[in-house]
Amino acid sequence: xxxxxxxxxxxxxxxxxxxxxxxxxxxxxxxxxxxxxxxxxxxxxxxxxxxxxxxxxxxxxxxxxxxxxxxxxxxxxxxxxxxxxxxxxxxxxxxxxxxxxxxxxxxxxxxxxxxxxxxxxxxxxxxxxxxxxxxxxxxxxxxxxxxxxxxxxxxxxxxxxxxxxxxxxxxxxxxxxxxxxxxxxxxxxxxxxxxxxxxxxxxxxxxxxxxxxxxxxxxxxxxxxxxxxxxxx
Amino acid sequence: xxxxxxxxxxxxxxxxxxxxxxxxxxxxxxxxxxxxxxxxxxxxxxxxxxxxxxxxxxxxxxxxxxxxxxxxxxxxxxxxxxxxxxxxxxxxxxxxxxxxxxxxxxxxxxxxxxxxxxxxxxxxxxxxxxxxxxxxxxxxxxxxxxxxxxxxxxxxxxxxxxxxxxxxxxxxxxxxxxxxxxxxxxxxxxxxxxxxxxxxxxxxxxxxxxxxxxxxxxxxxxxxxxxxxxxxxxxxxxxxxxxxxxxxxxxxxxxxx
Numbered sequence: 001x002x003x004x005x006x007x008x009x010x011x012x013x014x015x016x017x018x019x020x021x022x023x024x025x026x027x028x029x030x031x032x033x034x035x036x037x038x039x040x041x042x043x044x045x046x047x048x049x050x051x052x053x054x055x056x057x058x059x060x061x062x063x064x065x066x067x068x069x070x071x072x073x074x075x076x077x078x079x080x081x082x083x084x085x086x087x088x089x090x091x092x093x094x095x096x097x098x099x100x101x102x103x104x105x106x107x108x109x110x111x112x113x114x115x116x117x118x119x120x121x122x123x124x125x126x127x128x129x130x131x132x133x134x135x136x137x138x139x140x141x142x143x144x145x146x147x148x149x150x151x152x153x154x155x156x157x158x159x160x161x162x163x164x165x166x167x168x169x170x171x172x173x174x175x176x177x178x179x180x181x182x183x184x185x186x187x188x189x190x191x192x193x194x195x196x197x198x199x200x201x202x203x204x205x206x207x208x209x210x211x212x213x214x215x216x217x218x219x220x221x222x223x224x225x226x227x228x229x230x231x232x233x
Numbered sequence: 234x235x236x237x238x239x240x241x242x243x244x245x246x247x248x249x250x251x252x253x254x255x256x257x258x259x260x261x262x263x264x265x266x267x268x269x270x271x272x273x274x275x276x277x278x279x280x281x282x283x284x285x286x287x288x289x290x291x292x293x294x295x296x297x298x299x300x301x302x303x304x305x306x307x308x309x310x311x312x313x314x315x316x317x318x319x320x321x322x323x324x325x326x327x328x329x330x331x332x333x334x335x336x337x338x339x340x341x342x343x344x345x346x347x348x349x350x351x352x353x354x355x356x357x358x359x360x361x362x363x364x365x366x367x368x369x370x371x372x373x374x375x376x377x378x379x380x381x382x383x384x385x386x387x388x389x390x391x392x393x394x395x396x397x398x399x400x401x402x403x404x405x406x407x408x409x410x411x412x413x414x415x416x417x418x419x420x421x422x423x424x425x426x427x428x429x430x431x432x433x434x435x436x437x438x439x440x441x442x443x444x445x446x447x448x449x450x451x452x453x454x455x456x457x458x459x460x461x462x463x464x465x466x467x468x469x470x471x472x473x474x475x476x477x478x479x480x481x482x483x484x485x486x487x488x489x490x
Contacts, residue, residue: 063323070326071244072368076319080312087309117244125364126318129311 004220010131014094015219018105020187021139022148022180023161025201026208027180030139031103033209034216038099042225046093048085050104069165071116079126086130097224106130107194111186115165115179134219137212138187138196143180146201147173156184241367243326253283253333253346254458255370256342259426260378261419262400263388264440265447269378270342272448273455277338282459285332287324288342289317314352318365319421321348325369345369346377346433350425354418355405359428372457375433376451377426382419389415 006013017034019027031047038045042226052060056077063077094098106127113123150157160164162172163179191198197215199208253286256273260266274284329339349362356364380388391397398404401411402418430437436454440447 009367066329068323069320072322072326073319076315076322080315080319083312083315084308087312117245118243122241122364123369125361126315128361 005224007134007222009134010094012091012094012131013097015099015223016090016094016102016131016133016135017099018102018107018133018136019139020104020107020111020198021201022141022143022146022183022187023098024146024153025139025141026149026205027137027139027201029115029205030199030208030212031101033205034212035101036211037213038101039207042227042228043220043223044093044096044098044226046089046098046100048089048100048102050082050102051083052078053084055084071113071118071187074116074165075113075118076126078112081136082106082109082127083129090130099223100218102133105133105136107136107187107190108228110190115163115182123125132194134195135198135215136194137215138199139190139199141201143177143184146180147177150176171213214228237371239367239369239371240365243368246326246330249330249334251330251370252336254374255329255341256338256458257306257341257346257372258378259343259346259374259375259390259435260440261385261422261470262397263385263392264378265388265444266342266378269376269447270340270442270452272444273451274340276448277455279461283335283337284340285328285337285480286340286342287328287372289321289347294445296314306408310355310357314348314355314357314362314365315343317348317352321345321366322368324344329370331375335406341372344372344375346375346426346435347430349429350422353425354402354421359425371388375435376454377435377437379437380440382416382423384441385419386415457478 007015010016019031021027028049035045035047044056054140059077060069060074063073069077089103090100108124109127110120114120124163156177157172161179162176163182164172164175166175168178187196190196201208258266258270258273270286274286277284323422329341332339345366349359349366352362352365353359389400396411396415398411400418401415402421404410405413406413406417407417407421408414426435429435438447438450438454
């Protein structure tokens, strides 16, 4: 069942694709479209998002109410949550030879924790259980575009998305802008070190998607589809 | 007095002088920790020191969630280690540091060492565990109550009438037999505490003896910590390096450890 083409990056038979970027950069839309395409081409695809498990979101809600959360506990709680997701939802399909698509990965924690003042090397250490992905697509947009899309989506900007805990501003929108600016700086600085594929996300959805599909072709050379697996056995 | 951590800064903490003392009591379940904490607390209070005690899994933030997770036995090794670290960080920042800033003595019934040992025997690397807890404060004193596994076993059975699932390390699948698993698990933990003893400056106390004998040793080790003045007096400027009691100065009975 398991294909014999381990990834040179992490050694598992599957492929790990990561989508990173600011809120409103369009990465989630692109990740979904790419997943659809891969499935249609016969690959086994597994999709995960950066959302909190009940266990951790409960804790964060409680901590927030009581004013107990600090950058360190906040960081460790998110790491706990990611570790759980990793051990439960990312590693098994990766070992089983799936294309695993992650809408946000450890890099999200790196930028957020750094923006909150945590020691960046410490944060990297605690996430060292998470292997380097085969590709990290960084959806680069200006903060103004991110804010615009956020407002257009009519979703309420949450307290933590706006980085309100940092006391940057009492105004949610202003705080959001300042916080997202910090995140963007962190992402931009990280891009070369972590070999991000920078995607100019200011362009139309179709153009970006076509570029992604083109980007992925070499990675999927000799990578088995469900079809080939059935015929081989 | 305790102002240094193990290498990682705690962001968002106001700069403050921690004038209290942080004393850690480590040891396996059944090594007599709680009894010694009680006796030590009594003794310190009689001398006029304010004492606050803390233990693992007593934080307001997480203890319920951890209990819930443990009931389900569903979390992986890295997840559990990080969960415990979050819980510890909460206690450190919201309880220990404020108490130390107020000049109290904090008596910690277990500290990062137990958490590190548990994570390591479940597959974490020593390096990862050490770095993870880099934000922890270096205690003024670490007392390690060292007891033989047979002693631990008898005390556990006398106390609970059985062997606890977690204290026997049943989640590690060392053996399906709880008795056998208990010994192997305690042996693994002991190996981790052994290498920690020197870098983390443990004062090893022979805990195979009666609580009062152990307490006599504990007093001798703790005493010098208060020699420079009472806890209510502000201390002088912080010395550059930590002159605190070193690993060399051990309890008289350390030879049997």
